[in-house]
Amino acid sequence: MRLSSMFVPTRKEDPAEAEVVSHQLLVRGGYIRMLARGIYDFLPLGWRSVRKIEQIVREEMDRAGAQEVHMPAVQPAELWQESGRWVEYGAELLRFRDRKGAEFCMGPTHEEVVTDMIRGDVKSYKQLPLNLYQIQTKFRDETRPRFGLMRGREFVMKDAYSFDVDEAGALKSYDTMFDAYHRIFQRLGFEYRAVEADTGNIGGSRSHEFQVLAETGEDEIVSCTECGYAANVEKAEIRVEIAEAGEPSGSELATLRTPKARTIEEVSNYLKRGPELIVKTLVYMADETPVMVLMRGDHQVNEIKLKAYLNGELQREVQDLRLASDSEVEEITKAPVGFAGPVGVEGVEIFADLAVEPMVDFIVGANLKDKHHVNVNHGRDFEVKAFVDLRQAGAGDICGRCGGVLEAHRGIEVGHVFFLGDKYSRAMNANVLDEAGEHKPMQMGCYGIGVTRILAAVIEQNHDENGIIWPMAIAPYQVVICPLHLKNELVVSESERIYSELKAAGIEVMLDDRDLRAGNKFKDADLIGIPVRITLGGRGVENGEVELKLRSEDEQTLVALGDIVDRVKVLVAEALVGARGER
């Protein structure tokens, strides 16, 4: 298409609210505009790329035997009440009433709707397996939408749901989706990891996240350099090597002034002792019961492990585990936040991480303002109810699978696969007759891909200081032609010829026919990120040559006017073959 008649409003300035590069470049490149917090318009270039992502996802879902459907965005409350999530889901679920007063929500996900859709018609194992997917607009009323398309409120998602007669079938469906997701993210050209993940509030028991590696990612993941094991830090299994217990010096517990030193770092600096010699005290509320947790100063607590321990070994059935508020900490420890410690505390159970067990003569908060205890020893100065593995994985930890060393990354979650079991089918009476003639709830899986989030994730991985560098498969246009002298008839006629020949060959071409200076055309082409640029200057064309430049490379080459169309056709075709996974 001719740029002069397109709506591609590029801008020079980053939008004030944009904290990450994808958000900045999507706005500056004329791909998106903000309508409201976390709600965006997709302009022509942006929507073209989204549709290309959709198409890659669709092709691989179809190839995996899934069938495309379309479910409504507006969902009746009754279904969510059947599954129990009308209450469980929290404020992210946007609820409202229609003109007759009936309750509805904007669908953030479709487990209830898809289960309802098939339960009236699927009655026998012979109709299974089924995998139904849609590519559809979702709404989640995030408290803090941010990073542009990375965490929006309204977004496009591919969501798929599998139905099987038994768990073995469901796990096979899971594996089929797992493989399809690998093909999708490979075709999108991502550097990514499939990581084992916590199952959160969707429920179920087996789950992988597909994480695109990027510094701006909101998720922390670790992966093993040896065996390839990768997991969300909250879920990662690490091998905890317990050091030999030290020998206490016998010094008595003492109390030191540590004015305004509340964090481990501040205490460490003030007392000139390493964080590994300090024990961090955290107060949690397990529902309404306070619990004290001790960690080595340089370690982080993994709340999922803590909750699992309380629920599992102690059978507490904790629904809600959270850090105590400042006032709760003060009430329990009688000291301001930052000075909590285990010594002398009453009526609160104390749990400690395994790494605290061998520590001796350590430092803890004194439960007094601006004071810490030193020469502290558990057993002598306070009692620990149990030593448990509560540590969150990090770089340098030992892989729980193979003993290798873990690397830490930040990731953008672009896909998620879940084995759900019968959580929804049981609650909603979605039963089938199995081969033995018995009624059983179907076994389900659910599989999401954040289509519009992918647009941002691609940019996080593919950009430079001048703009976006699109992979060929999802560039809004594959080629941009820049005629530099619009008054030179040969430049114009050759531009037009190349433009129409490439279009006739099925290549997506932009012709920058705007009356702008070369520098401005190049700036826009780089910002927008079109993979192939053909430049026609007056002198070059008179010498029978054009300049060919790839967005991903610095150098440009001169190509004969007669060769340029074939050269570009080959370039584009090769890049696309790679992206279709046919190479």
Added chain:
Amino acid sequence: MRLSSMFVPTRKEDPAEAEVVSHQLLVRGGYIRMLARGIYDFLPLGWRSVRKIEQIVREEMDRAGAQEVHMPAVQPAELWQESGRWVEYGAELLRFRDRKGAEFCMGPTHEEVVTDMIRGDVKSYKQLPLNLYQIQTKFRDETRPRFGLMRGREFVMKDAYSFDVDEAGALKSYDTMFDAYHRIFQRLGFEYRAVEADTGNIGGSRSHEFQVLAETGEDEIVSCTECGYAANVEKAEIRVEIAEAGEPSGSELATLRTPKARTIEEVSNYLKRGPELIVKTLVYMADETPVMVLMRGDHQVNEIKLKAYLNGELQREVQDLRLASDSEVEEITKAPVGFAGPVGVEGVEIFADLAVEPMVDFIVGANLKDKHHVNVNHGRDFEVKAFVDLRQAGAGDICGRCGGVLEAHRGIEVGHVFFLGDKYSRAMNANVLDEAGEHKPMQMGCYGIGVTRILAAVIEQNHDENGIIWPMAIAPYQVVICPLHLKNELVVSESERIYSELKAAGIEVMLDDRDLRAGNKFKDADLIGIPVRITLGGRGVENGEVELKLRSEDEQTLVALGDIVDRVKVLVAEALVGARGER
């Protein structure tokens, strides 16, 4: 795809709530399922056909130079307040608050959003014209959703918006869309009319509806058999020929008992006088002022003409014109509804249609329960303030353009084009600099197509007692292969061969590999409406033959096994070429 692994839940019974054939067949054929009143799931077959309709619309929009965008479904109240429609729009606009209490609505249309989207970036006439469109899910909270996809609450719509610097440009954009719409509806194979329409509450001054002719249509339209002029009855121009005034007989006004005769038909039957001899009295409320309107008994009042007359010639600026309620009628006429008349009424202005002017010795309600007056004459028995053309067009009326005769049809509105002028751009300050350097609000047009409604409209025009008869261009699959004897190896192997050869040729094929009897397979194939059916029976295949049957024809033909693939390829290709408008 193999039917055994597809989700195509056909049913034998019509759903109780389905009043029209498209709704019945979409449910029975396994195309849609109801989620809530006016809200539907699209199952795999249904969504395939919707996507084909989308693609035809997209191709023609692109060909017409429009650019695809995507705007959010959830829209902030502020924009609707700017345009004034937050108040104007009424209860069809689904309004709600987000978790922070900010007001939003589910977009039923996107004039405000698109105007907001471009006003920050489009500042000069040089950036115009622009035409931006999307294919997107809309929500309108209809009081009475019905007829399945014909009047749903959530539905897919293509909406486009054009922006020009002046009215001449905007009308050119309008004409371009008008032509594109003709191409779209021709490709869809519709029998339809482009009719002049009222502009309703979107505003603007020029408007056409594209009406698919069908008995179940909700709209009444007339078209001229001579000149092709077509219009919504509310808007249709007719030539009103005023008869010679009759000669009053001189008989005195008399009052007759007409027990329980309230309607024109009842009075006509009771008094044995034709409806053309009776004058119908209607009481309207023009905002809060009552107005009495007299029509010949066999004519209908056109409320748009009435409102235009009151606003135009009388300059009343009536906002809301409605029929008076029963209690209002009783208060004004002192008689129960059904016996209102103009004689002796005080304090109410009386307007009469032109056709009443020549009438003499007619019948009117007597403003007394169960009584009518006869031998009534205006001028003698009551005064008419003005005789005005207030009649709604109908079959047999004279075309206002050429003097031909009008036919009446019922229509399903599948498309609508509007010239909006500066209604939104002025309210929302969307100005550009024109060539003379002056700031001017852009001139807009808006253009809608009901994508999911088209699915229903196609079926209303293409079905028989056995099911749907899809046009090739939007059939979910083009061909169905029915092997009848699954234990006959030759039947199975030949079915598989034909299946894979057709698929390899890019044809969309269903293989009915279910272990069902021939009758059941045929019933489903007919119900679903696949255009081409290939049947492989045991004896036929052993004789080297298969049966080829078109859904649109009764007869089937025998085709040699070696010829069937080529024969079907040609059949499908020819049907598709026609539908691309390339014939």
